[in-house]
Amino acid sequence: MSNGTSEMEIIQERLRPLLEAGRVEELAALLLELELHPSDVADLLEALDDTESQAALLRSLPAELASDALAEMEEGDDRADLLGALEPHKTAELLNELPDDDAADLIGDLEPLDAARILAALPLEDAADLRGLLQYDEETAGGLMTTELVAVRAEMTAGEAVDEVRRQGREVEDFYVIFVVDEQRVLQGTVPLGELILADTESLVSDLVQEVPVTLTADVDQEEVGRLLSRYNLVSVPVVGLRGELLGRITFDDVIDVIEAEQTEDILRLAGVSDEEEVRGDWWESVQSRLPWLFVNLLTASAAASVVFIFGNTVEEVWYLAAIMPIIAGMGGNSGTQALAVTVRRIALSDGPLERKSDAVAKELLVGLVNGIALGLLAAAAAWGAAEWFSLDPQLPFVVLFALWGNIVVAGFAGAFIPTVLHRFGVDPAVASSVFVTTLTDLFGFSLLLGLGSVFLL
């Protein structure tokens, strides 16, 4: 038992010397003694630098712990290398210990040849099940589900159902909800395990069955799976085929991982980082994931630069307008980003069709008008001071006021309007909005500043 990190830190003090010396067998003995959780063992595996030490540690552990730790490691190349380094019969032994969704995820990491080699080492029936799961896209309900579940028939009594749960339950990990099916295995509903136990043994399952607020087909996107499970507080959600027949279930823990992954994706996309980049990936992966977006940004920044170039005459005459450009660009960019973040988040957390329709764009316009006049007046006052002090053109404060105000209004509008439109056309609003918004505010802001400048200050 550990109360969070402090006890883990003490454990770490005992493990680290063994870890650093690569003394794998002693490490295995110690972490069995400490009864470490598979998630902690997974961290230890990741902390070992070379694949050989990782494989040696896995071999020294009981198969149940080793397989759970493998399942808890981060998906990706490191785990695939480790799995490839194990003997096929060892891998098969470990996969046998795991629920089929975790086993399929592990195999999904591998190169096709390695995957085929390992599937061949598994019992025929298990291999067929896994091949079935591997057909589904990883980021769909089918890719998340396990086929291992407990299902009973509606016409059973509660007592018979409990016996059936006892029979099926030995093969299944973490079942909290019993699925109720008819003779065609079409889903009728669910009974929480607790309700089944509370019920009189003679009562019928058909009287206990609860409607499922949501059933998924295997092709539903994982983001939608997360949204529905979180909306309806479900510990486990059924996946059905076209006739309504029960195919599998998705449990809350897989969904928590999905919610975290989707939100990482949103933050990175908003910042112009492709969702291919792993948060702990190496530098080359980062270069590949970020350079294309920076290249797009170089083009859009060049568009802003050409606005300045077009107004070259004004800049040459009224050089101090160049000093005001960073203020216009910065405030526009930041106001736009604020509106964008709130709108993107609002779309992500959308409650579906019954949600109150309120107008995000109108709200952001209003916020822009108010913030714009407040900041515009402040900046104009500073510009007035500077104009007095350095004997600049006395009309400068008015140019600053209207350029800043206008740009902040446009930024708020664009920050709300662009993601809303992208979302309506089925484009992820996080991915492209930020380019459009900052380009628009730069182009508009500089045009307004230099345009006003060329009218009033030349």
Next chain:
Amino acid sequence: MSNGTSEMEIIQERLRPLLEAGRVEELAALLLELELHPSDVADLLEALDDTESQAALLRSLPAELASDALAEMEEGDDRADLLGALEPHKTAELLNELPDDDAADLIGDLEPLDAARILAALPLEDAADLRGLLQYDEETAGGLMTTELVAVRAEMTAGEAVDEVRRQGREVEDFYVIFVVDEQRVLQGTVPLGELILADTESLVSDLVQEVPVTLTADVDQEEVGRLLSRYNLVSVPVVGLRGELLGRITFDDVIDVIEAEQTEDILRLAGVSDEEEVRGDWWESVQSRLPWLFVNLLTASAAASVVFIFGNTVEEVWYLAAIMPIIAGMGGNSGTQALAVTVRRIALSDGPLERKSDAVAKELLVGLVNGIALGLLAAAAAWGAAEWFSLDPQLPFVVLFALWGNIVVAGFAGAFIPTVLHRFGVDPAVASSVFVTTLTDLFGFSLLLGLGSVFLL
């Protein structure tokens, strides 16, 4: 049963006319007929504009559905107004239906006077329980937990334990895990309900008990609660007192809400929106939450402006440097934001002390060097073309290359270094990093561009 949104859209078509006409009683009848889930009823309540219609709808519904729908509504002023509009005895009736954590959340929304009025209308014992929960900070384990749980003694047989579960379980919603305690109610571990049913009725609970990978005290921050429950895939996590005595439990559905709320907070903070702002809040709330940050940004942008002002002579002589400023600022800002988002996310998803220590700052420096030379050469080539065409200074491409390269390297460094340092000093890295990073890249970028410009182009 609904397969996601499409069926909801059909339902919506039937509900909307009643909703818009405010025909509350017919609405109540229809949604009972449709067997809508409380989460859907909560959306309907939110879609009704005035508090009186909302209260009327609640009064027309059975208490169980009405209370669950209330609990599913978004926290905040609207819900507090609705609760205040109900008669105290009605509110008390609804609160009685709810688990104590949901009831405490509802009361927590209210003004102190309203809260006292409603607590007075509740049975003495329930009111005392709720007062106990209301002591805890809303954003801690204590604020999330319910005291309603099922606990058995280690010396019982499995059969006795199942009987005990039957006795206690009628009062408790959604129990998936049975807690095992000693005579002092000190937590010994847990038994999943499924394991208890599978076990031989004569076997002892003490032989079935599993160690809990993590126990929390009531003061642990909700963000840490979310991290631990997600790390250890727990459906329910115990909260204990100082002597290890069992106080309550937190279930996965509360934690999913926390994870979503924390991630909204991170995205908004990175964009310079205070975490006070609700995603669906009104315009005045948005002005208040964003204006302070924009004001800070006006100051930092002014610092960048004064760099340009200091190099006024250079800008006056070589006016086209002003056209290059947006490129330098834009590329620096974006590279910095990329590094920042990845680093902040890496910190948020940190796996604790056993995680492999790798150097985020060194990686970002390397990424900056590579991205910087690639983009710098590209921009220099464009500058060379422009210099030829418009007969500008032939040294311009070199100034552009080194200014852009240098700024992108500094941006990557700052984007990784600043959040890491803030985190080490216990400051949320999402909240302040973005100001520091963009200020630094603007200041450094303009100094480098105009400094190089004044040496090579004057």
